[in-house]
Amino acid sequence: MNLKIENLTLTCRKEIIEIPFAKNITYFYGKMGAGKSTILQLIDYCLGNELVVTPALQQEFINAELELVLGNNQVTLFREKGSNQVQVEWVDLQKQEVLNVIAPINKQENPQPLVPNTNIILLTDLLFYLGGFQPPLVRKSKKSENTDLIRLSFRDLMWYCYLNQDEIDSSMLHLEKEANNFKRLKSRDVMRLILGFHQESVALLESELLEVRNEKATLYSTAKQLHVFLEENQIGETSTILKRIEDIDEDNQQVKININNINKEIKQENSHPVDKLREEARSYAILLDELNTSVYDIEVQIAQRKRLLGEFASAKMKVNRSLIARNTLKDLEFLTCPQCERELINRVPNNKQCSLCKVPFDDKNYFESNNIEVIKTDLTSRYIELQDSITRLNRQRDAMLKELRRIKEEKQVIDEDLLELQTTYDSIYLAKAKSYERTLGELKAEKLALHKLLPLTNQVKELQEKADNLLVDEARLKRELKEAREKAEKDNTNLEELKSLFLENLVEVGLPGVNQSDIVSISTNDFIPKIYRAKDDDVYEMQFSKCCFALAIHRLAKQRKVPLPGFLMIDTPMKNISERENEDIFRGFYTFLYKLAANELKDLQFIVVDKEYYPIPEKISKKVSIIKKHMTPDDPMHPPLIPYYKGH
Amino acid sequence: MDQSLLERIIRLDENDEINIIRILILIDKMAGRNQKQTIDGINKLVKLDFLLRYPVALERALMKLKKDKDIPKIDIQVYERESVETNLMHFNYGPWDSRYRRFLTILEAKGLIAYIISGKTVNVSITQTGHKTVEDISSFSEFQDYVIRSGLIKRHFGPYSSKKLMNFFYEVFPEMVTMKQGEEIKI
Numbered sequence: 001m002n003l004k005i006e007n008l009t010l011t012c013r014k015e016i017i018e019i020p021f022a023k024n025i026t027y028f029y030g031k032m033g034a035g036k037s038t039i040l041q042l043i044d045y046c047l048g049n050e051l052v053v054t055p056a057l058q059q060e061f062i063n064a065e066l067e068l069v070l071g072n073n074q075v076t077l078f079r080e081k082g083s084n085q086v087q088v089e090w091v092d093l094q095k096q097e098v099l100n101v102i103a104p105i106n107k108q109e110n111p112q113p114l115v116p117n118t119n120i121i122l123l124t125d126l127l128f129y130l131g132g133f134q135p136p137l138v139r140k141s142k143k144s145e146n147t148d149l150i151r152l153s154f155r156d157l158m159w160y161c162y163l164n165q166d167e168i169d170s171s172m173l174h175l176e177k178e179a180n181n182f183k184r185l186k187s188r189d190v191m192r193l194i195l196g197f198h199q200e201s202v203a204l205l206e207s208e209l210l211e212v213r214n215e216k217a218t219l220y221s222t223a224k225q226l227h228v229f230l231e232e233n234q235i236g237e238t239s240t241i242l243k244r245i246e247d248i249d250e251d252n253q254q255v256k257i258n259i260n261n262i263n264k265e266i267k268q269e270n271s272h273p274v275d276k277l278r279e280e281a282r283s284y285a286i287l288l289d290e291l292n293t294s295v296y297d298i299e300v301q302i303a304q305r306k307r308l309l310g311e312f313a314s315a316k317m318k319v320n321r322s323l324i325a326r327n328t329l330k331d332l333e334f335l336t337c338p339q340c341e342r343e344l345i346n347r348v349p350n351n352k353q354c355s356l357c358k359v360p361f362d363d364k365n366y367f368e369s370n371n372i373e374v375i376k377t378d379l380t381s382r383y384i385e386l387q388d389s390i391t392r393l394n395r396q397r398d399a400m401l402k403e404l405r406r407i408k409e410e411k412q413v414i415d416e417d418l419l420e421l422q423t424t425y426d427s428i429y430l431a432k433a434k435s436y437e438r439t440l441g442e443l444k445a446e447k448l449a450l451h452k453l454l455p456l457t458n459q460v461k462e463l464q465e466k467a468d469n470l471l472v473d474e475a476r477l478k479r480e481l482k483e484a485r486e487k488a489e490k491d492n493t494n495l496e497e498l499k500s501l502f503l504e505n506l507v508e509v510g511l512p513g514v515n516q517s518d519i520v521s522i523s524t525n526d527f528i529p530k531i532y533r534a535k536d537d538d539v540y541e542m543q544f545s546k547c548c549f550a551l552a553i554h555r556l557a558k559q560r561k562v563p564l565p566g567f568l569m570i571d572t573p574m575k576n577i578s579e580r581e582n583e584d585i586f587r588g589f590y591t592f593l594y595k596l597a598a599n600e601l602k603d604l605q606f607i608v609v610d611k612e613y614y615p616i617p618e619k620i621s622k623k624v625s626i627i628k629k630h631m632t633p634d635d636p637m638h639p640p641l642i643p644y645y646k647g648h
Numbered sequence: 649m650d651q652s653l654l655e656r657i658i659r660l661d662e663n664d665e666i667n668i669i670r671i672l673i674l675i676d677k678m679a680g681r682n683q684k685q686t687i688d689g690i691n692k693l694v695k696l697d698f699l700l701r702y703p704v705a706l707e708r709a710l711m712k713l714k715k716d717k718d719i720p721k722i723d724i725q726v727y728e729r730e731s732v733e734t735n736l737m738h739f740n741y742g743p744w745d746s747r748y749r750r751f752l753t754i755l756e757a758k759g760l761i762a763y764i765i766s767g768k769t770v771n772v773s774i775t776q777t778g779h780k781t782v783e784d785i786s787s788f789s790e791f792q793d794y795v796i797r798s799g800l801i802k803r804h805f806g807p808y809s810s811k812k813l814m815n816f817f818y819e820v821f822p823e824m825v826t827m828k829q830g831e832e833i834k835i
Contacts, residue, residue, distance in 0.1 A: 306726075309727075310726050310727030310728075310729075311727065312727075313725065313726070313727040314725075314727040314728065317727075317790060318666065320790045321666050321669070321790045321791065322663055322665055322666050324669075324785065324788050324790060324791070325663075325665035325666050325668065325669040325785075326663075326665045328665075328669065328781060328784065328785055329665055329668065329669070329758070332758045332759075332760065332777070332781065333758070334757045334758055335757065335758065335759040336756070336757045336759070337757065338753050338754060338757040341753075341756075341757070
């Protein structure tokens with residue numbers, strides 16, 4: 001993977017510090033405490049690692065910006081102190097596009113793709129993307145065959161590109177048993193990748209297997225859910241459902257017949273008696289009306305006759321009074337003259353003539369009493385007749401009223417019957433019809449539901465069959481994968497090459513006691529290199545071997561075109577070896593390193609930090625670009641990383 | 649009722665005798681037990697006689713006075729409420745009836761009542777003979793109601809002056825004020 005660091009810009013509180021990098025070798029040297037290692041740490045920080053905060057950084061550091069070439073892109077990584085995201089800006093050198101995203105370092109909830117239509121969500125994904133590689137897939141669990149594939153992280157590769165001084169000899173690239181389990185396993189994945197054990201065919205088979213496995217699981221679970229659903233709803237086999245549908249059709253027919261029957265019944269049974277009753281009620285109503293009119297007429301007549309009777313009574317009374325009054329007054333003779341009011345002196349009692357007018361009495365009654373008697377008799381007979389007629393009329397009226405009452409009662413009975421007949425027929429019909437309609441509806445709904453269910457039972461079968469078919473595929477894939485994996489691991493050309501490169505490196509560096517005839521062993525289980533003397537089984541303590549092993553890996557990666565990032569940062573390769581005592585090794589290592597940088601690994605960018613500077617031979621320095629920087633904590637000629645910082 | 653009978657009865661009504669006897673009974677009752685009291689003026693007599701002649705009017709007058717206890721004593725007969733005569737009451741009401749003077753002259757000429765002139769007013773009183781005659785006639789059941797009703801009139805309207813009676817009448821029978829002559833009224 002083409003990765004060249006070009007420049008690191010460090011923004012401190014009082015100064016912005018630019019650190020340029022050479023294409024081939026950049027060499028920082030000087031006494032401890034000048035901030036040499038910090039430079040490498042800051043590069044690592046920009047690439048997404050955590051920052052080991054020194055007191056100087058703690059106090060002064062604000063942000064870091066790393067300019068690099070990655071793949072075909074000119075990339076700037078910008079990260080603030082303490083930030084968990086990196087601002088990435090890149091120029092596609094071919095397309096001349098400037099793009100800018102903020103890339104999170106750790107997984108987020110609801111991640112959004114950083115580049116549209118990709119699954120790039122983290123900085124590590126973006127770095128692979130910009131480097132022009134798909135992140136290699138590795139198995140999540142190393143123990144189980146049935147496991148998910150996960151993406152290898154850029155950070156995992158960084159272990160092979162940054163040899164930290166604190167771990168330079170105590171750790172073998174996180175491969176050893178003491179290392180953190182997760183790191184060890186990931187580190188082994190990287191080794192597999194480099195050694196080609198992680199072959200394309202294996203990866204393909206693995207992802208294929210995963211797909212098949214997922215599909216199978218989905219099918220099984222769907223089938224199971226469906227089955228459980230059918231069981232829970234007591235829906236049996238297809239045949240049962242079909243039988244039930246048949247039954248429903250029969251029931252449906254029967255209900256329809258019933259509805260027709262009651263429709264007929266209601267027409268036949270109800271119309272005749274209701275009509276008859278209605279006719280009867282109508283005639284009674286007419287009769288009632290007539291009777292009412294007659295009664296009214298009679299009552300008017302009775303009232304008239306009663307008034308007449310009153311007149312007769314009054315007349316009779318008057319006649320009687322008149323008679324009495326006349327007789328009474330007749331006996332009272334005038335004492336004075338009604339004309340002149342003088343006393344009548346010469347009154348001669350005489351029965352033959354009136355004492356006032358002297359007219360002689362004849363035989364006729366003067367007071368016409370006979371006339372009055374005639375009237376009285378006449379009145380009496382008329383009175384009796386009238387009374388009789390009133391009595392008769394009363395009788396007639398009472399009879400009519402009785403009849404009226406009777407007819408009213410009968411009509412009421414008829415009305416009630418009619419009402420009852422209508423309502424009962426209606427309600428019976430309605431109740432029946434409603435219940436039938438409801439049954440019809442229920443049957444229809446059930447049938448519909450059953451029809452919908454019918455394919456479900458088949459579907460369970462189909463799903464299971466599909467899943468079963470996949471089982472075969474899965475087994476085949478498993479077998480193929482196993483074979484491919486075995487084949488890949490058997491193909492240990494790369495491993496042998498790594499062994500020989502490692503041994504060559506050790507010999508070239510001139511590590512004491514290592515011979516060309518020694519045997520290097522690298523187990524494919526843990527990938528930890530061991531050196532055996534041909535004669536005995538003693539295992540050498542491999543001080544300093546990590547640098548040689550890393551170089552060997554990079555040499556192999558170069559040969560095999562493994563996408564390792566194209567740079568190697570080595571922090572104090574001689575940490576535990578005094579350069580005074582082991583000057584040979586010191587010289588041997590750098591001579592070898594320069595030789596590689598000038599030739600075999602001329603595409604690899606070396607960034608070296610050490611206490612002392614081993615001069616680069618003129619022959620080589622002409623061929624490669626070199627930046628060397630002397631840094632001391634206190635010498636103003638060779639200022640530390642943060643020049644103004646004088647300790648705390 | 650045929651025309652001739654009706655006519656004959658109306659004529660009967662116009663006979664003086666009944667009117668004379670009725671007025672005599674009223675004058676007698678108004679005189680009180682000692683027969684010394686008089687009726688002050690013929691106008692008052694005519695108004696009191698109106699109440700006696702039409703028991704329906706008396707009933708209404710007593711109702712106005714809220715004399716509920718005495719109302720049943722009037723004992724109005726059915727024919728008295730509904731007869732033609734009752735409906736003709738208005739024709740026969742009031743001091744316009746010229747016959748009163750004749751009735752009183754006859755009563756006086758036969759020595760049944762007596763006049764006492766007091767200033768411009770004629771006071772009417774009963775005589776011994778008149779009282780005897782009323783006692784005799786009272787034994788006839790036909791005249792019982794006149795006797796009883798006259799007592800009621802004496803009790804409730806005796807102290808009324810003629811003018812007060814007039815105002816009272818217009819209050820009790822407001823239709824009399826607005827009524828046109830000849831219109832039939834119903835009480």
